[in-house]
Amino acid sequence: MSHHIPEVVIWCLAIALTVAVVLLMRQRTITTGVRRRADQLEDGLRARDEEIGHLVRVRLPAVADSADQSVPLPGLLDERLAGTVFAQGMQSVMELFTRAVDKAQARADQSAKAALKASMRSLQGLAHEQQLAISDMQDRHDNPDVLRDLLEIDHANSQFGRRAQAIAVLCGSWPGRQRVASPLTDVVRGATSRIRDYRRVRVHSQADVAVVSRAVEPVVLAVAELLDNAARHSQPNTTVEVSLQPVHNGACIVIDDAGVGMDGQEVQQAVAFLTGRRTVDVSRLGDPPQFGFPVIGVLAARYGFSVSVDTRSPYGGVRTVVFLPSSLLTQLDVDGPDTTPLAPPSRQSTRSQRPGGRPHPRPVERTHPGPVPPAPDAPPPVTGSTAGGLPKRRRRQPAAGHGRTPSAPLPAEAPQERTAEETARRMGAFARGTRNGRADRHQGLDRHEGPARHPDRAPGEDEGNPYA
């Protein structure tokens, strides 16, 4: 019996060994599986960590920096994560962030615009005030040396005013000045007045149209920006040629420079601004800020004219064409607005009967611009100019004692005009008194005392009478 014991032990051991081996094998498989899983999970964790890092370092900054929505933003780093809850969470973080950035940008833009607008408004006011002061001084001082200095100051002030105006317009403000309808030539020369190299600008043909009152200032501003661009991007010894062309349903201002021109990308950018396709962001105009095209684009969109810059000039530079539709144009009557409102009808007849008033040889083709009409806007021209076909009544207009007629009052010049009128009345009374006195004294004598004045003086005296 005793020899059975080792056998049993051996069997037991064998069984135990087998079990142990099986268990060991199983354990090994399980361990491998677990290890693999752990590795996988670790990988996943690392991927998520990296993804988070990518989000913080790349994706969010990209959102913050992107100027517009058109550029695609960077996506997930690891494509395996796509569609997971984690990825969706990241996406919503991105969206929230984008929204926050947009809102902050809008707010910043708005407040920048508001601040700029307010300060430019006050600068505009100052520039305008200064211009009036300079004009006064120009009137007062007759010394050419003083005039030279004043012209320089005037020039600097005009440019300064233009800058302020342009920025204000870009910030959503109005161009700011109300002007009367002015001949196109005047408008272009007005624009010329506001750029640095005004002496290089040559205005050629004189179109026989005028710009309606509300569009004068915007067109002046837009053309000034274009002329400034043209002059600044061309050699100082070249000229900038401007020609005015009436076209089928409007008029064109064509500006040619002999400068360096623009490359394709610049043209594209300019066109985007000019057509209003690209929105203007005050805080992203570059350094130094490029105001020109955005300002023109804003004005063109607001007032309904169009500007194209995509043609090459025959001079090698850029050809810019400003197209003004008929709705922005008007015809000034033959005499021009600068005379009619001030020339009362009664005066015209006096003038026409005047012996010395030889018919004007040159029926003015109302092209000459010159200082813009001071006149009240529209109404007087109708009554004033046509009858009699007299092209010239200017003589009557601004001289000291005039301007009084019931039919054509000058509401604009109320304060000064009152005193002038009064002066004129007194002068008239004086002249009459003198004449009466003389007539009383020497009955036989001619009523017109003194040596014959110049023919032009006679009506001048007559004019005094109505004031008495």
Added chain:
Amino acid sequence: MTPPAPRHERGLVRPYVVTDGRSHPTRNTFDLVTLVMAHEDRPLGGLSPEKRRLMELCLGGALSVAEIAGHLMLPVSVTKVLLGDLVDSGHLSTRAPIPSAQLPEAQILQEVLDGLRARL
């Protein structure tokens, strides 16, 4: 709308554009009462708009410098620059001012003054 006063409108084309930046007339013969006469045979083509207007004014008869400045709504000094150019180019000629008329006697003046005072 209140129409702007003339001075505002004068602001559109500035004087330095009118004179092309010059401030000194080519000749120093003008004062406020110098009379200027236009020569009708001269062509107006090629003149700047202001010069053309000036010529158109003067073709109507002789005018004094002050009057021309007033009509063109330009400062007198600027007008002188334009006038200097036009005289140089033969478009204009100048004439000394006409001597003033015989002055009324003091007694008449006094009467007129009394009359005016009574009336005003």
